[in-house]
Amino acid sequence: MATPLQQQDFERRCTALRERLNDGDFLANKGLGNEAGIFTFCYDPTLELEARDYFKRLIADADLGKLGKGDTRANIIERNLYDVLTTIAEAKRVLEKLPAQEAKRGKDGLLKQIQRIATPEAFVAAMDWHPHKSGDVLLITGVGEVYPFMRVHNILNNMHSVMRDVPVVVAYPGTYDGGSLSLFGKLKDGNYYRAFDLI
Helix, strand or coil, rough: CHHHHHHHHHHHHHHHHHHCCCCCCHHHHCCCCCCCCCCEEEHHHHHHHHHHHHHHHHHHHHHHHHHHHCCCCCEEEEHHHHHHHHHHHHHCCHHHHHHHHHHHHHHHHHHHHHHCCCHHHHHHHHCCCCCCCCCCCEEECCCHCCCCCHHHHHHHHCCCCCCCCEEEEECCCCCCCCEEEEECCCCCEEEECCECCCC
């Protein structure tokens, strides 16, 4: 269960994200030099259901904004990493075979097989859309759902050349200190130095 401080921090981040999604410079990826605009929206993992609900409402409001009825200017493109993983497995025609593979090879064998087909490059390709338009924002969710098959820093390392023109927001159930990611606040998820914390 989240503490009052964790809840307060979550609400502060929700407010900050909504403000960013209405900021013209943020939407145009300005002020970051030559860097891709990658931002972390960290939250306590015990608030996962609240985070999912918040993103659902935010996306609905952004959709209304396209009709001139909502408060959010951005066009939010959500990519849930678990959905991306299943899409990749379906495209490779192995999704239905995975339970049998786990029974035959065990969890470690399944992990190796999935990592062979669902590479960071495959994730980025499956998340991309064409053409990117001004006002688009990529929202990455489902980070905890694909662990340990994929670690988000591997995806982000492969995203810089592809997503340089649109801001990327990573919904992260854990912490980011500007140099390393800690999934669930407990598991070292890898070093990454190019992201900016949302606050």
